[in-house]
Amino acid sequence: MTTPALEVRELTVRYGGTLGCADISFDVQPGEVLGIVGESGSGKSTVLGCCGLDLQPTAGVVRLSGRDTAAVVGAQRRRLRNQDIGIVRQAAHEELRLGISAGGNIAERLLATGHRGFQAIRARVDRVYHEVELPAGRMDAAVATFSGGMRQRVQIARALVSEPAVLLLDEPTTGLDVSVQARILDLIRRLQRQTGVAMVIVSHDLAVIRMLADRLLVMRQGRVVEAGVTDRVLSDPRHPYTQLLVSSQLEV
Amino acid sequence: MYTTVRESQNAIDASARLTDQQQAGFDGHDRAGTVGALVPLLVDQVMAEAGVVEPAVAAKAIEQARGDVSRAVSLLRSWVSCLPREGTSVVACSDIEVERRITPAFAEPDGGQFLGASLDYAPRLLNLDVTPAGGRASGDTGPVAEPDPEPLVLPRATTRLEEQDLIAATESTEPVDLTRRASAAGAGRGAFQHFLSRAETGALTALAYTAVREGPKQADPTLVELRAGRLPVSVTHPRTGNPVRVGSVAVTTCELVLYHVQVDSSGEHTDSRFTLGYGATAGRVERRAISAAMLDARVTRAHANPPGTAKPPSDDADWLVTALDGQEATGFVEHLKLAHHVSFASDLDRVRALGEHIRNDEE
Amino acid sequence: MSALSDLLHRAEPIHISGYLWAYLDAASKREIRRALLKAVCIPGHITPFASREMPVARGWGSGGLQVTLATIVASDTVKVIDQGDDESLNARTMRALIADSTGVETATDARAATLIQTRHRIPEDDLDDRTVLVFQVPISDPLREFEQRPTAARRMHAERDYAVIWLGLYEDHARFSRSRFSHSYPCEVEGGYIISTTPIPRFDVPRLHQAPFLSLFGAGREAAVYAIPPYTDVTPITFTDREFEIESFDTPCAKCGAEDSYLTEEIVNGRRAAVCSDTARCRRRQAEKGPR
Numbered sequence: 051m052t053t054p055a056l057e058v059r060e061l062t063v064r065y066g067g068t069l070g071c072a073d074i075s076f077d078v079q080p081g082e083v084l085g086i087v088g089e090s091g092s093g094k095s096t097v098l099g100c101c102g103l104d105l106q107p108t109a110g111v112v113r114l115s116g117r118d119t120a121a122v123v124g125a126q127r128r129r130l131r132n133q134d135i136g137i138v139r140q141a142a143h144e145e146l147r148l149g150i151s152a153g154g155n156i157a158e159r160l161l162a163t164g165h166r167g168f169q170a171i172r173a174r175v176d177r178v179y180h181e182v183e184l185p186a187g188r189m190d191a192a193v194a195t196f197s198g199g200m201r202q203r204v205q206i207a208r209a210l211v212s213e214p215a216v217l218l219l220d221e222p223t224t225g226l227d228v229s230v231q232a233r234i235l236d237l238i239r240r241l242q243r244q245t246g247v248a249m250v251i252v253s254h255d256l257a258v259i260r261m262l263a264d265r266l267l268v269m270r271q272g273r274v275v276e277a278g279v280t281d282r283v284l285s286d287p288r289h290p291y292t293q294l295l296v297s298s299q300l301e302v
Numbered sequence: 303m304y305t306t307v308r309e310s311q312n313a314i315d316a317s318a319r320l321t322d323q324q325q326a327g328f329d330g331h332d333r334a335g336t337v338g339a340l341v342p343l344l345v346d347q348v349m350a351e352a353g354v355v356e357p358a359v360a361a362k363a364i365e366q367a368r369g370d371v372s373r374a375v376s377l378l379r380s381w382v383s384c385l386p387r388e389g390t391s392v393v394a395c396s397d398i399e400v401e402r403r404i405t406p407a408f409a410e411p412d413g414g415q416f417l418g419a420s421l422d423y424a425p426r427l428l429n430l431d432v433t434p435a436g437g438r439a440s441g442d443t444g445p446v447a448e449p450d451p452e453p454l455v456l457p458r459a460t461t462r463l464e465e466q467d468l469i470a471a472t473e474s475t476e477p478v479d480l481t482r483r484a485s486a487a488g489a490g491r492g493a494f495q496h497f498l499s500r501a502e503t504g505a506l507t508a509l510a511y512t513a514v515r516e517g518p519k520q521a522d523p524t525l526v527e528l529r530a531g532r533l534p535v536s537v538t539h540p541r542t543g544n545p546v547r548v549g550s551v552a553v554t555t556c557e558l559v560l561y562h563v564q565v566d567s568s569g570e571h572t573d574s575r576f577t578l579g580y581g582a583t584a585g586r587v588e589r590r591a592i593s594a595a596m597l598d599a600r601v602t603r604a605h606a607n608p609p610g611t612a613k614p615p616s617d618d619a620d621w622l623v624t625a626l627d628g629q630e631a632t633g634f635v636e637h638l639k640l641a642h643h644v645s646f647a648s649d650l651d652r653v654r655a656l657g658e659h660i661r662n663d664e665e
Numbered sequence: 666m667s668a669l670s671d672l673l674h675r676a677e678p679i680h681i682s683g684y685l686w687a688y689l690d691a692a693s694k695r696e697i698r699r700a701l702l703k704a705v706c707i708p709g710h711i712t713p714f715a716s717r718e719m720p721v722a723r724g725w726g727s728g729g730l731q732v733t734l735a736t737i738v739a740s741d742t743v744k745v746i747d748q749g750d751d752e753s754l755n756a757r758t759m760r761a762l763i764a765d766s767t768g769v770e771t772a773t774d775a776r777a778a779t780l781i782q783t784r785h786r787i788p789e790d791d792l793d794d795r796t797v798l799v800f801q802v803p804i805s806d807p808l809r810e811f812e813q814r815p816t817a818a819r820r821m822h823a824e825r826d827y828a829v830i831w832l833g834l835y836e837d838h839a840r841f842s843r844s845r846f847s848h849s850y851p852c853e854v855e856g857g858y859i860i861s862t863t864p865i866p867r868f869d870v871p872r873l874h875q876a877p878f879l880s881l882f883g884a885g886r887e888a889a890v891y892a893i894p895p896y897t898d899v900t901p902i903t904f905t906d907r908e909f910e911i912e913s914f915d916t917p918c919a920k921c922g923a924e925d926s927y928l929t930e931e932i933v934n935g936r937r938a939a940v941c942s943d944t945a946r947c948r949r950r951q952a953e954k955g956p957r
Contacts, residue, residue, distance in 0.1 A: 125824035132828075147832075154836045161835060162828035168838055168904035190839045379718035384690040484713030484888045487815035620814040630886050633723025637803065640725065640755050643929045644748045644785040644942050648847040648866040650930070651912040659841045 053116040055080045055215045055248030056101060061110035063096050070096035071272040074110070078216070081246040085263025085280060087253060087295070093272035094252045095220055101250060102137050102218050103127055115215050132162040136209025136247070140221035142201035145208070148194040152184065155193055156208045163212065174211060182207040182237060199230035203237070210241060217242070219251040223258060235261055256299045260284055268292045334362040346552070346585025347371060351628055352378035353481065353500040355551040355584050372502075372632040379629065383481065389537040392477060395529075395555050395582070399453035402530040407559075411527070413456035418530065459527035460557045463576060469559070470575040472602050486623040494601065494619050498594035499583055502628030509626065510593035513600050513616035523558045523579065523596050530554040530586055555582040556591035560599045577603040597622060687734040688766045693717050697735035697890070701881060704892035709854030711805055711822065716888035726759055726784060727885030729801030733763055733782045736797065736881070742770040744778035749786035749927070749942035756784075773945040785848075787869040789926055789943040794877040794895055800863070802884035805891065807851040807861040827859050830902060838907060850909075853900045860891055862899075867911045868927045873899040914939055921950035 054077040063070035071093035078084045086094040099105035100112050103119055112119045114134055122130055131137075139145045146155045156175045165171050179189050182203040188196075193204055202222055209217055222238065223231040239262055242249050253259055259266060259280065266283045268276040268291065276289040287293045338345055338361035349360045352375045360378055367373035402418025405411040417423070463469050475492040483489060486497040498506070514522060532550040539546045559576035579599025583590035597616060604617035615621045625631070687694070700714035719727040737743070745760040747753040751773045759782060764771050772778045775788035775796075784801040792798070808818045811829035821827070830851050837845045849864040852873070862870050863882070873880060873893055880893040893899060901909045917924045919938035926946070928939035941947035 125826065128824060128826060150832065151836060151839060153839055154832055157835050158828055158832050161831040162826070166831075166905045168835070168906050171835070171904075172839070376718065376722060380720050383717040383719070384685065384688070384693055386690065386692065481718075482715045484715055485815065488819075618814070620816050624813065624815065629718070629723045633725065633727075633886050634803070635724075636722055637724035640784075641748045641750075641753050642785075644866060644927070645848040645864045647927070647929045647942070648868075648912055652845060652847040655843060655910075656841050656845065659843065 052079060054078060054113075055082075055115055056250065057111070057113040057116075058097070058101065059111040059113075061097065061100055061112065062108050063093075063100060063105060064108045069093075069272045070105075071269070074267075074274055076267060076274075076277070078248045078250060080215070080248050083242060083249040083251065083262050083264050085251050085253065085259035085266045086269060087256060087259050087266060088269035089254060091271075092269040094269050096272075097269070098218055098220050098250060098252050101216070102135055103131050129163060132159045133212050134215045136212065136214040136217045138202065138205045138209050138217070138219045138222045140224050142193070142198070142205055145205050146193050146201060149192055151190045152193055152196065152204045152207075153179065153189040155204055156211050159208060159212045175207075178207045178211045181210075181241065198226055199234060202226070202234055206234075206238065206241065210245065210247070213245070214247060217247045217249045219249065221253055222251070224253070224255070238262065256284065256296065268295065334358065334365045337361040337365045343585070343587055344369075344371070347503055347587045347590075348374045348378065350584040350587060350590055351375045351500055351502060352382075353496075353584070354378045354382050372628055376629055379481075387479070387482070390477070390479075391535045391537060393533055393535070395557075395580075396458050397455065398529055398531040398533050398553065398555065399550065400456050400529055400531040401454075403456065403527065404529075405459045405527045406525045408459055408462070408526070411459040412462065416454070454531075456529075458557065460559075460578065463526070463559070468575055469578045470573065470602075470606070472578055473605070487620050491598075491602075494623070495580070495582070495594075495598065497623050497627070498581060498597060499590075501590075501594070501626040502631065503587060503590055505626045505628065505631070506593040506597070507589050509616050509622065510596040512614070513596055516614045516616065523560055523599060525556065525558045525592065528554065528556045528588060528591065530588065552585055553582060554586055554588050554591045556580070556588070556595040558592070558595045558599060560603055573606075577606075686767060687737050688720075688762070689717065689731065689734050693731075694735045697731055700890050701732065701736065701892065704881070704890045705879070705894050707858075708894055708897050709858030709860045709891060711858075711860075711889045711891050713889050716885045719885060720762065721758065723886040724803060726755060726782075726801040728883030728887070728890070729782050729784070729799050729885075730759060730762065730883070731885055732799045732881050732883035732890060733780060734766070736799075737763065737767055737769060737780060739767065739769060741767075741780045742772050742778050744772050744775055744781045744788070744945075745783070746781070746786060746788065746943075746945075747784040748929070749788070750944045752944065774949070775945065785864055785866075786927070786942060787865060787872050789941075789946050792876070792878045794879075796878040798878050798880045800865070800880065800882045802861075802863045802882045802889075803886070804849070804863060805861065805882065805884040805887050805889045807849075807859050809861075822858060825857065825859075827902075830859060834902060834904065838904065843910060844903070844907075851902045853898075853902060854893060855898050856900075859902065860893075866927060867901070867909070870899070870901050870909075870911070875899075918947060921947045921954065923947070923950060 056078040059075050061074040062072045074097055076084060086097060088094045096105065100107050107120070114130065119130070137145060153175050156179060157171050160171050160174065176189065180186070184200060184203050184207070193201060196204065219238070223234050226234065235258060251259065251262055263280045266278060266280045267274050268283065268289065270291050276283060276287065276292045283292060284296055287296045338357055344364060345357055345360045348364055348371055349355050349357065351371070352360070354360070359381065360374070363374040363377040367377060400416060402420060403416045405415055460469065473491045475490070475495060478489060478492040478496050480486055480493055480496045480500070483493065486493045531553065533553045534547055534550045536545040536547045538544070558579050560579065561576060577599050579595040579602065581591040581594025581596070581598055583594065600617045601619045604613055615625070689697070697714055700712050704710060704712040716728065717731060719730050721727050721730060743760065743763055745751065745756045745763065747756040750756060760771055763769070763782070775781060775790040775792060779795055780797050780799065781788060782799040782801065787798065806818055807830060808821055811833070812818045812821060834844055837843065848866050849861045850867050850870050851859050852862050852870060853859050862873065875896055875898065876893070877895055879895050882891045884890070903909045912927065914928045916939050918926055918928060918941045919933050920940045923941060926941045926943060929942045930937060931940050932938070933940060
């Protein structure tokens with residue numbers, strides 16, 4: 051068996067007296083897509099935060115390509131985030147510098163991991179910029195001048211430019227127009243298959259999960275209530291909460 | 303008179319003569335003493351911002367600085383910077399010998415309220431009389447109550463809330479002398495308190511004000527107690543090892559609370575208590591103590607927020623310590639008056655080079 | 666004795682003209698020297714110290730002055746320049762304070778000086794390993810432009826997290842094909858920390874690389890010192906395939922005719938002209954050329 055790209059074991063996070071998530075375990079193999087679904091406050095973003103090394107687990111283990119991330123601190127931790135993990139967030143401004151050009155935002159992860167040849171950086175940024183189908187001629191324009199959908203594309207390019215082992219998406223299309231949303235989901239699916247990156251996508255929207263995820267975790271109040279292959283969970287939900295979620299969303 | 307900086311020694315001498323001439327109109331024999339008597343609150347402000355309590359010297363500094371508060375503070379601070387620190391005297395806020403005490407949160411606090419001497423209650427009418435009586439707090443020349451011979455020491459009004467467990471726990475603090483430390487940034491609440499006690503009065507007030515304007519309505523502070531009085535200073539006797547009172551300093555302290563219900567990310571209420579803010583200043587410029595207490599409360603409460611919560615400047619101790627010191631701010635702003643032609647030549651070089659690039663692009 | 670080992674053996678204070686010798690009390694001097702030694706041992710590291718209030722305003726060279734007064738010895742010969750000029754206002758004020766409180770010799774010839782306090786320039790004469798250069802620093806941290814919170818900036822230095830500086834450089838090259846940094850150019854010291862060469866022009870930056878002299882940087886307002894020990898690598902931040910550009914001047918000095926000096930624009934005989942900013946060297950060259 052290959053080493054999973056991402057391994058989470060008995061992950062628990064507490065904020066002071068409040069529970070973020072409890073006893074979460076899962077693997078994501080290279081090339082596989084895991085969906086995490088649940089309402090807001092269910093703990094799914096907490097799980098993703100630990101995978102992205104933004105949050106420190108209270109207990110449990112997060113391994114990245116077999117390596118225990120708790121032992122990785124300081125400059126190494128930052129390098130890991132800039133090299134081996136790509137993140138796409140719902141709010142683009144949390145990940146992007148709006149006053150900096152699209153190209154600069156993409157280049158930053160290369161600059162942070164020691165790339166120092168301008169032409170080589172420029173060529174790599176240019177390639178991924180066009181792969182995410184951003185308009186030619188806008189690469190040196192500030193991200194602040196980009197629409198919501200374009201900003202998500204910049205985030206995807208930024209995440210993928212370092213050729214990461216794991217891509218984490220936190221509600222990547224929430225808040226976008228339906229048509230824009232569909233095109234970006236198509237893009238994510240195409241690039242995921244093309245690169246073979248392991249992916250975790252968090253969403254409250256079952257349509258997004260159904261389109262992208264191979265397997266699925268359903269979370270509620272910080273715990274996993276149901277897990278399984280996406281088609282099985284969505285066509286034959288067993289936990290009453292999943293049944294409620296499926297009936298309320300997929301009938302539309 | 304304009305002059306190029308090259309002929310500078312003459313210019314400096316001439317400037318000094320001109321400055322002296324402008325001051326020659328006043329022929330009082332005790333100018334510093336007059337300053338101290340005429341504008342005691344100005345002396346208090348200068349001492350507070352300097353972090354030095356020595357009224358006669360502060361009055362001298364104000365006179366020498368011709369009323370420029372920032373410069374007077376600079377003179378005082380550099381005067382003490384190389385003096386040895388002979389000892390420390392750790393005193394509690396409750397040790398203050400009270401001369402004025404008001405408790406807006408409670409009508410009848412334990413020990414009572416005392417208005418003391420204050421301009422708060424006089425109408426703000428400009429008195430254009432040229433007689434020395436002009437500007438008095440009251441037209442009344444009747445007798446006031448004889449001062450109590452025994453110093454008045456009172457419990458903190460906040461004790462009442464603490465006894466009912468209505469105050470959220472705060473970081474306990476050790477006093478820190480910032481003049482013997484490199485930086486207040488990240489040095490904890492004790493250092494932050496010393497920093498606030500010396501912060502520039504206008505900047506302190508402005509930031510405290512923005513804190514109220516930016517926050518949710520429930521973030522409005524309620525002033526529990528403002529007390530002004532004298533704080534006894536004791537040192538350890540070198541032979542006997544006993545504490546010996548060597549004097550006292552005028553101080554104003556403030557305690558206030560923010561009403562605040564802690565809500566976690568799932569919407570659960572996790573705590574319902576007040577956040578306490580504490581501020582202290584030398585002298586009697588009371589808005590200094592109030593503003594410091596407001597910022598202390600905001601910073602304390604921000605610690606309890608979930609990680610990642612956006613902080614306005616008023617809640618960010620790191621930001622505040624970079625902005626509120628009057629000497630750092632005026633020093634930087636005024637250094638712009640120094641010659642910069644070398645760095646400017648470098649700027650010119652870049653402006654021309656980048657301009658050329660832009661023009662070539664357009665062609 | 667080299668300037669560096671000199672730091673360890675400095676004179677006891679005595680009184681001259683109402684000041685303590687060299688103004689600062691012994692405890693302050695000790696503390697500043699301790700910070701300087703640490704700074705020398707960790708080249709380029711922004712080293713905090715308890716900056717004293719000095720009889721000059723914060724931001725008017727109080728840091729450089731503290732460094733000078735903490736390291737000066739009676740046998741030193743001091744040169745003070747501002748903008749390369751011994752006669753500018755700030756230089757005069759500083760020199761008077763240093764000389765009056767110590768009685769040391771002063772000089773305008775950089776080659777004769779052992780301690781040079783400077784704002785904005787490195788003297789253009791060759792300096793040797795007997796010289797200590799003290800820089801007056803307004804803004805010590807090259808990250809300040811990008812990160813204003815001191816604790817965050819400290820973390821970034823500790824982790825050598827300088828991507829934001831490189832990002833600024835990337836943006837400049839993408840948009841203008843050259844860097845926008847004018848003075849205070851960020852430089853990597855001995856392959857580690859990045860410092861601000863503050864605020865000397867790029868013209869002077871190459872002279873810091875493997876320099877025989879000791880450079881001490883003092884920021885009084887920001888309560889920090891940093892240092893470049895003698896014979897240390899100082900590398901301006903540039904992409905491997907891009908040149909580091911210094912200021913270029915298309916005319917020689919209108920006064921001494923030098924073609925290899927840093928020029929500033931002035932009005933000479935009613936006309937705009939470029940003249941040397943290092944006035945002592947310029948005057949010497951004019952004298953050597955003889956009267957016209």
